[in-house]
Amino acid sequence: MFPTLFCQGTGVGGFGFETVDSSGLSGGLISVWDESIFAVEGNNKHRNFLHVRGKLKGSNRVVNLLNVYAPQGIQAKKEIWDLICDLILSNDGLWVVCGDFNAVRFREEKRNCSFKPSCASNFNSLIYDAGLIEYEMRGRKFTWQSENSQKMSKLDRFLVNSDFFNDWPEARVQALPSLWSDHCPIVLTSKSANFGARPFRFFNSWLGREGFKEVVEEACLSFSASECNPDVRLIKKLGYVRSKLKSGEMR
Template structure:
């Protein structure tokens, strides 16, 4: 997953948002742009990832702008080398059970045309000098066609140079579903598709089912973008008891009811009776929490559908002001869930 987090990393809501996305989509590699960090912040990185089971590489911000961060699950990806240049962070390594080299190229492109061309030339030269599978992702600050920009001036020369870079390097621009644009200003009057994944042909031979998705932007003016190969099934979820359950209405009632309804006369062994009684409570809690979770998932999907409908109206030209209040309410309800 890649996201320009626009405004830095030290915000609880932003950290929680990214962490929930990582958990929901089983993210194993995470790229961020515009961290605005001058040095690594392990506490913030852990807050994004959800635990300390990660490795990372980062490049520092210059002044009050910039900063790139790439994080990964060390059981999935092993790093051999990190190359940090202006506006790009390259992590070279290998995937689990694969000896071929992989290059994670995290891009935060500059604004000016000349500096962008220097960046495309650098990446092109790097690719020609290194053999392996390339995943280039991030905020490219360029679009490929007039259809990828709304409300601002389209530069044919900038698009031509960007397209030539992609074509000359034999890169494939992974189609992104979900939404039409990835970056919006506050009033939604300006929109552009600035974020994307472009990959080398070798990667597509290894992962032929690659697809991309633009997720909703809640705490940034850029949308997170997600690339995946297929759906992974990690098996049944183990039963756990979380402190947050104690605050859900009905928790006490379900525990008391299950405890009192168990027939303890089925065993003469006190230890066995107690163990079976706890097991009975556990099964009742599992059923109760499953129903609570399904209801929350259902409500969240309804809210996300409403949010997608509003965003589609905005994309089609409906004034943002007329929809702003409803959109803010929906975002608050999603965050509450």
């Protein structure tokens, strides 16, 4: 397995890094960043994770990068999830958590492999308790496969907190081809790309926001467009509603 890399910027200039040494042939982590963009203020190291904390230059935003390589055993993973949850809840700022979690969330994330409900439940509890969100992964369904390609699992992923997600709701995770490892690399991209009309995202949590219903009703009633094509008109109307929701009129 290759370690996960956190990498930002253009690739020009100096890079900083932190590592967690391997234990024999097992483990080992490295996190890499562009020093012209990210200024490190501290780190926490554990055999199974590497936490780097710092600020984005220019914006002064606090960012926490957590690189994970989870153990195999169910109880051992549970102990790591508890440590990670405490770490996230005790540090403010944006959070990006990624790596090899050696766990899946749902039965559908395994093929020809045994599914352990207790392991998945513990992993989902970490995600819920720490307030993490997962972007949909594109490119492929699984990130690990056996040598004969008969067994497959989604063991690698990116998780972010709501602060990160609210800043980059249209970020995307891409799984790349696996060339030298039984794991495939995954990349989180926050840079906006023009793929046509933006999808209209809706979150159940919005229903509990005070003023949500009134904002939507007012936006629908006040919308006007000369476009005759019903498909284009609908796209513009949804965009108008989205702009009203993003303008902060909900409380």
